[in-house]
Amino acid sequence: MSEEHIVSSFDEDMSRLRDLFLEMGRSVSAQLQAATRALRKEDRSLAKQVIAGDKQLNKLEADLNDLSIKILALRQPFAGDLRKVVATLKGAGHFERMGDLARNIAQRTNTITKAEAETGSIDTLIRMSETVQVMTNSILTAYERSDIEIAEEVRAQDETVDRLHNSLFREMLTYMMEDPRNISGCMHVMFMAKNIERMGDNVADIAKELIYMVSGEWPEGGRVKKDKTSRMIADLDA
Amino acid sequence: MNTDALSAETGAKPIMTARNVDVFYGKKQAIDNVSLDIPENQITALIGPSGCGKSTFLRCFNRMNDTIQICRVKGDIKFAGQDIYDPKVDVVALRSRIGMVFQKANPFPKSIFENVAYGPKIHSLAESKDHLEDIVITSLKRAGLYDEVSDRLDEPGTSLSGGQQQRLCIARAIAVDPQIILMDEPCSALDPIATAIIEELMDSMKEKYTIVIVTHSMQQAARVSQQTAFFHLGELVESGDTQAIFTNPEKERTQNYISGRIG
Numbered sequence: 001m002s003e004e005h006i007v008s009s010f011d012e013d014m015s016r017l018r019d020l021f022l023e024m025g026r027s028v029s030a031q032l033q034a035a036t037r038a039l040r041k042e043d044r045s046l047a048k049q050v051i052a053g054d055k056q057l058n059k060l061e062a063d064l065n066d067l068s069i070k071i072l073a074l075r076q077p078f079a080g081d082l083r084k085v086v087a088t089l090k091g092a093g094h095f096e097r098m099g100d101l102a103r104n105i106a107q108r109t110n111t112i113t114k115a116e117a118e119t120g121s122i123d124t125l126i127r128m129s130e131t132v133q134v135m136t137n138s139i140l141t142a143y144e145r146s147d148i149e150i151a152e153e154v155r156a157q158d159e160t161v162d163r164l165h166n167s168l169f170r171e172m173l174t175y176m177m178e179d180p181r182n183i184s185g186c187m188h189v190m191f192m193a194k195n196i197e198r199m200g201d202n203v204a205d206i207a208k209e210l211i212y213m214v215s216g217e218w219p220e221g222g223r224v225k226k227d228k229t230s231r232m233i234a235d236l237d238a
Numbered sequence: 239m240n241t242d243a244l245s246a247e248t249g250a251k252p253i254m255t256a257r258n259v260d261v262f263y264g265k266k267q268a269i270d271n272v273s274l275d276i277p278e279n280q281i282t283a284l285i286g287p288s289g290c291g292k293s294t295f296l297r298c299f300n301r302m303n304d305t306i307q308i309c310r311v312k313g314d315i316k317f318a319g320q321d322i323y324d325p326k327v328d329v330v331a332l333r334s335r336i337g338m339v340f341q342k343a344n345p346f347p348k349s350i351f352e353n354v355a356y357g358p359k360i361h362s363l364a365e366s367k368d369h370l371e372d373i374v375i376t377s378l379k380r381a382g383l384y385d386e387v388s389d390r391l392d393e394p395g396t397s398l399s400g401g402q403q404q405r406l407c408i409a410r411a412i413a414v415d416p417q418i419i420l421m422d423e424p425c426s427a428l429d430p431i432a433t434a435i436i437e438e439l440m441d442s443m444k445e446k447y448t449i450v451i452v453t454h455s456m457q458q459a460a461r462v463s464q465q466t467a468f469f470h471l472g473e474l475v476e477s478g479d480t481q482a483i484f485t486n487p488e489k490e491r492t493q494n495y496i497s498g499r500i501g
Contacts, residue, residue, distance in 0.1 A: 005498045076457055078484045078496040216486030 013071050014081065020064040021088045022140055024095040027057050029136040031102040032199065036129040038106055039122065039192070042113045050106035057099035064092045080216075087213035091143075094202040098136075101195040101202075108188045117185030120175040124168040125189060128196045131161050135203045139210065146214045151207040155219070161200035162226030168193045169229040177234060197227055250277035250464075253448050254299060254418065259313035261294050261303065268294045272313075272474040274467055276418070281440060281449045283459035283480065286469035287495065292452045295469065296420050299450065300336035301329050317418070334361055337411030341423040343403035345395030345410075350387050353395040353406055354378060357414040373413055380446075381409035382439045401432025405439065412447075419443070421451040425458065437462050456496055460484045468492045 005011050031053055038046035068089040071077060077085055112119060135154050142150035172186040172193075211219045252275035261269035269291045276282050276299075284292040294303065301322060303309040315322050322332055334357065345353050354374040357363075364370035374391075378384035383405040387398070395406050404424055411419055421440075425433040440449055440462050453459050459466050460480060467477035468491075476489045487493050494500045 006500075007498060010498065078456065078460070079487050079493045081497045082485060 007075075010071075010075050010081075013067065013075065014084070017064065017067050017071065017085065017088055018143075020060055020067065021092055021095075021143065024057060024060045024064065024092055025136060025140040025143070027053070027060065028095045028098045028102065029133050029140075031057065031099055032105075032129055032133055032136070032196075035102045035105040035109065036126055039109045040126060042109075044110050044113055047106040047109040047113075051103050051110075054099045054103040057096060061092050061096040065089065068092075083213045083216060087209040090209050091206040094206050098199045098202050101199050105192045105195050108192055112185050112188045115184065117188065118175075118179075118182045119185035119189045120171065120182065122189060124164050124171060125193050125196070128161050128164045128168070128193060128200075131157060131164070132196055132199045132203065135161075135200060139203055139206050142207070142210055148211050148214050151210045151214075152219075154207040155204050158200045158204040159226045161197055162228075165193055165197040166226070166228050166232075169232055173232075173234045194229075250280050252276055253278035253318060254450075255314075255316045256295075256298070257314040257316075259295070259298060259311065259315060261291070261298060261312075262310045263306070264308045268472055269298075270472045272469075274474060274477055276448060276450055277465060278448050279444055279446075280464040281444050281451060281462050282465045282467065283463035284450065284452045284467050284469060285454075285456060285459045285496075286475075287500070288454075290469040291472040292467075292469045293422055296422055296450060296452050299418070299420055300333045300338060301327075302333075302338065304329060331361075334414040335416050336418040336420060337414065337416040338420045338422070339404070339407050339411055339424050341426050343400060343407050343427070345398070345403050345406050347394065347396060349392045350378075350395050350398070350406060351391040354409050354413045357410060361414055363414065374409075377409040377413040378406075380412050380443065381405045382435065382442075383409055399432070401428050401435060404428060404432070404436060408436075408439065408443075412443075416447065418448045418450065421449060423452055423454060426454060433458070456484070468495065470495065 005014075031050055034046055034053070035050045037043065038050060068085050071085050075081070111117075135157050138150055138154050138157075141147065142154065169190065172190050175182045176186045208219055211217070254276035255273075256275075257273045259269055259272045260267060272291075272295060274282075274295075284296060286292045297303045298311055298315055299317075299322075301311075303311055311323065317332070317336065320327075346356060348356070351374055354377050355364075355370055358370060358373045364373055375384060378387065383402060386402060387393075395403065398406060404427075408419070408424075425436050428436065437458065440451070443449060451459075451462065463480045465477065466480045466483040468475045468483065468487075468489075470491055476483065476487060476492045478488075483492065484496060487496065491500075
């Protein structure tokens with residue numbers, strides 16, 4: 001496809017749309033990184049910054065929504081342009097949701113550090129977070145380059161997040177069974193892990209939309225969900 | 239292009255088929271080796287930039303190009319299996335089976351009634367005065383105009399608004415009971431409301447007729463047609479299911495044109 005439209009202001013709108021989307025993605029990745037760091041360092045002031053930072057993300061999403069509607073109404077895009085506007089609009093919704101989940105992690109960090117609750121090791125949680133940050137950064141590269149291969153890799157990486165989530169679930173059960181005083185902290189960690197697992201799902205969905213944006217075809221077959229925690233039960237006799 | 243695959247894709251049997259059609263104006267070639275199926279009871283839109291040959295191609299379907307001295311048509315165009323360029327074909331009869339509506343509404347300088355009655359009269363389609371009246375009223379109803387003009391059928395056709403005149407021309411085309419209606423930019427001189435009324439009318443007409451429309455408005459092609467064919471520099475670049483053409487065209491030239499990247 002030629003790069004430029006005959007109407008140059010159409011190009012300006014499309015380029016602004018891309019910038020807003022990339023800015024949202026970078027902001028989400030930074031929010032998750034900061035939320036995880038706040039948890040690791042028990043840094044309540046950083047956690048508060050994350051909570052406040054979500055407002056900025058919501059503002060970006062509102063701007064992106066307005067611009068998408070303007071493009072759809074005034075430019076009436078077709079073909080590749082249409083797919084780009086639709087995929088970007090949907091992707092921005094996922095980023096906004098991810099921002100909410102990162103904010104929730106920060107809120108829980110505040111709670112458990114205030115209560116000095118025992119959580120056990122959070123290494124697995126940190127690895128989940130790092131994987132989702134990598135996925136988020138990769139999806140931005142895939143978007144910038146219209147690269148389907150990277151998008152496919154991102155979809156595959158979500159399995160790692162699901163597996164880590166399963167294993168964290170088992171770890172937390174063990175801690176909680178060892179000493180009921182751990183339950184409160186572990187429950188919060190589990191919810192944080194669930195948040196990150198959901199963030200991974202959101203990035204995988206963006207990857208799917210990106211494949212449609214570039215190729216015009218939705219990827220075949222559903223992604224294999226490796227998250228098994230909804231079927232796990234604590235075995236007290238073990 | 240594999241036209242067999244095309245008809246399989248749109249899922250309707252073709253009422254008209256064009257194979258390897260070339261059109262020349264003197265030495266200048268306006269259409270280059272175009273093959274296209276027109277599926278029955280569907281709307282096919284021909285789109286492309288000015289001078290791409292879409293109107294020329296449309297006019298091949300009822301031999302309107304015959305009226306241009308220097309125009310030569312080569313290739314094979316069949317209507318219901320019959321070669322329409324066969325020397326034995328009665329062109330006047332052919333044009334009653336394949337009617338045409340033009341860009342500018344062109345009612346005869348006669349009454350609304352006479353505009354519609356003219357075709358059935360010269361083709362001797364009416365058995366009686368009552369029958370003729372039936373044909374006129376039915377045609378006006380099918381063209382969505384009757385309710386607006388029922389009390390003034392003897393007023394001149396030219397007294398109507400632009401949109402109404404265009405619907406009068408559609409009624410006139412319908413009156414001789416055609417199977418196909420060719421429309422050459424029928425809405426380009428109309429306001430959006432009159433355009434919407436014609437588009438709604440086309441949608442209801444496709445149950446009984448097959449429509450081929452040339453339009454400069456890609457939005458219109460996307461709204462009204464089931465099949466879209468994109469012409470560029472006299473070639474058929476791509477044709478197929480309208481939704482596929484406008485969301486995920488196969489050819490880069492189509493992509494560039496419909497997304498406003500070439501004029």
